Amino acid sequence: MPIYEYECAKCGERFELRRSISDRDDDVKCPECNDKHPRRLCSMFGTVMASRSEFSTAGPT
Ligand SMILES: [Zn+2]
Numbered sequence: 001m002p003i004y005e006y007e008c009a010k011c012g013e014r015f016e017l018r019r020s021i022s023d024r025d026d027d028v029k030c031p032e033c034n035d036k037h038p039r040r041l042c043s044m045f046g047t048v049m050a051s052r053s054e055f056s057t058a059g060p061t
Contacts (some may be wrong), residue, residue, distance in 0.1 A: 001018050001019065001020055002018070002019075002021065003016050003017065003018045004017055004018075004019060004041075005040070005041040006028055006039060006041065008032065008033065008038040008039075009035070009037065009038065009039055010030065011030065011032050011033045011035070013030050013031065013032040013033070015031055015038075028040070
């Protein structure tokens with residue numbers, strides 16, 4: 001599942017969500033201010049590598 005990066009237009013918070021392609025624009029909320037219309041940035045698969053430690057517990061399959 002790809003990771004999408006969003007930026008909140010209201011408070012400027014940037015956050016990432018892992019969602020299916022069909023859900024990428026569905027019900028996204030800013031974790032900081034709960035604004036419901038954060039801007040979706042380009043999907044950045046490189047971000048997966050940068051924050052890989054978050055997922056390290058998953059291990060290889
Ligand atoms: Zn916000």
